[in-house]
Amino acid sequence: MILNASGCLDPLVAPDVARRLDAVVTKTVTPLPREGNAPVRIAETDSGLLNSIGLANPGIDRFLADVLPPLLELGPPVWVSVGGFSAADYARSCTRLDATAAAVVELNLSCPNVAAPEDEAAAIVAAARAETDKPLYAKLSPALPDIAAVAGAAAEAGADGLSLVNTIRGLALDPATLRPRLATGTGGLSGPALRPVALAAVHACFRATGLPIVGMGGVETGRHALELIAAGASAVALGTVLFADPGAPDRVRAELAEEAALHGFGTPAAARGASHERVAAAVNGPRAERERLRLKL
Amino acid sequence: MSPARLRVLGVERVGPYALLRLGRGPLDPGTPGQFFMLRPPGLVVPRPMSLCLAPPGELAFLVDPVGAGTRALAGLERGDGVHVVGPLGNGFRLDVQRxxxxxxxxxxxxxxxxxxxxxxxxxxxxxxxxxxxxxxxxxxxxxxxxxxxxxxxxxxxxxxxxxxxxxxxxxxxxxxxxxxxxxxxxxxxxxxxxxxxxxxxxxxxxxxxxxxxxxxxxxxxxxxxxxxxxxxxx
The missing domain is CATH 3.40.50.80 (Nucleotide-binding domain of ferredoxin-NADP reductase (FNR) module)
Structure with a gap:
């Protein structure tokens, strides 16, 4: 299953791209409208793209009136990304979304470009859970010191799945002035640099929770998607790659099927968690084998 | 909306600028003032360039090599491929008198x-x-x-x-x-x-x-x- 990462596609401006996805994830919507951060908002670095958009969105009222209805007409299931600054913010949006045809609510608990919510992830998940029966995915930051522990707490609080990962905070300086290139100073780093970070997060959270996971972070090819699935992702989202290649959904899907077959998997989904089996084999296999041999001797 | 891979026909120096001439491929030149996204080799995101010239079979872009992306585009050579999306955005209105x-x-x-x-x-x-x-x-x-x-x-x-x-x-x-x-x-x-x-x-x-x-x-x-x-x- 291939989705877009939240904030990496406007399905109403590019419906042809959106229709090639298995589900469309909205840009994060907050209770009140937000104009977003002052420009300059993006800068390419040596290892990826830095952005500081700041959750620009029309607010939940206008979203429900003007944005969601045409999104639902596009065809693919719509996942609504919800953001806020307190558990009550998330709960309020979930109450409103519960009556809609949105397929999933993704709780954006990890925007690096706005103030962090005052409540902990698990408290936000619990508050959202109380307001909606829709599947809830918790989107976590790779900067968490122990992302698996937070994922476990989110699962206990009622999360049905995880979205891993958001961007990680970074800074780029203008080479001439040595001043920050973004107006807000720091921004969220996406693209190739995020790939191993995302893999580690997915790997850790799969082991900790077993929940469905949308893996994302630097995916450019089917090979990258397969690696996330092997680490434990049940779906893969495309982010920065969509900016350079709006045809990426079809391309990555085809490459993924090919890569999975090359590795002997009947379907990409069959590769889920494969890295764990191989880690177990590498760590325990030879030792177990030695023990067995020793016992024999 | 997949990017087209266009062939570099030549890169000509125009003062400090580079005129990047590409084979048009399947792309339409659009309206003057619209732009195309050109992906510099080795970089993550493409760069917006307005179309400079549209001779038959060609799309040409005037590039000011001031940063990593524009330098990489200006450094392309005849025969190279470059990924291009466009035309995009709103160009000039042409219904003007003077x-x-x-x-x-x-x-x-x-x-x-x-x-x-x-x-x-x-x-x-x-x-x-x-x-x-x-x-x-x-x-x-x-x-x-x-x-x-x-x-x-x-x-x-x-x-x-x-x-x-x-x-x-x-x-x-x-x-x-x-x-x-x-x-x-x-x-x-x-x-x-x-x-x-x-x-x-x-x-x-x-x-x-x-x-x-x-x-x-x-x-x-x-x-x-x-x-x-x-x-x-x-």
Missing amino acids: PLLLGGGIGVAPFPFLSARLGRPPALLGFRTAQHAEAAALVPNAEVVLEPTLVTELLSPGFDVLACGPEPMLEAVGRLEPAAQLAWEAPMACGFGACYGCAVEIGGRLARLCVEGPVLGGRVRGQIPAMAGKVAAA
Whole structure:
């Protein structure tokens, strides 16, 4: 299953791209409208793209009136990304979304470009859970010191799945002035640099929770998607790659099927968690084998 | 909307700029002032470039090699492939009676194509140095000024102004000719409304330049935060 990462596609401006996805994830919507951060908002670095958009969105009222209805007409299931600054913010949006045809609510608990919510992830998940029966995915930051522990707490609080990962905070300086290139100073780093970070997060959270996971972070090819699935992702989202290649959904899907077959998997989904089996084999296999041999001797 | 892989036919030096000539492939040249996203080799996101020339079978872009992306594009060689998406955005309206092209520096880029479509109207172009001014050779009927003279000093009333250049120039032109069509520039990661990176103030609010522009007619924009709240829709 291939989705877009939240904030990496406007399905109403590019419906042809959106229709090639298995589900469309909205840009994060907050209770009140937000104009977003002052420009300059993006800068390419040596290892990826830095952005500081700041959750620009029309607010939940206008979203429900003007944005969601045409999104639902596009065809693919719509996942609504919800953001806020307190558990009550998330709960309020979930109450409103519960009556809609949105397929999933993704709780954006990890925007690096706005103030962090005052409540902990698990408290936000619990508050959202109380307001909606829709599947809830918790989107976590790779900067968490122990992302698996937070994922476990989110699962206990009622999360049905995880979205891993958001961007990680970074800074780029203008080479001439040595001043920050973004107006807000720091921004969220996406693209190739995020790939191993995302893999580690997915790997850790799969082991900790077993929940469905949308893996994302630097995916450019089917090979990258397969690696996330092997680490434990049940779906893969495309982010920065969509900016350079709006045809990426079809391309990555085809490459993924090919890569999975090359590795002997009947379907990409069959590769889920494969890295764990191989880690177990590498760590325990030879030792177990030695023990067995020793016992024999 | 997949990117087309276009073949580099040649890269010609025009003063400090590079004229990147690509085989057109399946792409339409669009309207002057629209732009294309060109992915520099080895980099993560493409760069927005307005079309400079559209000879049969070709798309040509004038590149000012000032950063990693534009240097990589200017460094392409004949036979290389480059991924291109476009045309994107809103170009110039061509239903004008007395067109005058007003350009500054690399802002001259869309004018050769625009001039051809408008029947070679007069152009007034300003450059930093005589070397930069070599690009004026691409634009028919052009009068050239060099700094410290500004193009706005030579602007006389009665024209339908179509302008492209640095922001201070466009702001000055907008003050002198409120009905001018102004082609703006902003950093963009996608060019089709996805990244929200190109937000600028348009009519008093932050909006995506790639969706609403890059040519804004009859509307004035300024820089956030300095101009916030001071600019109204005309």
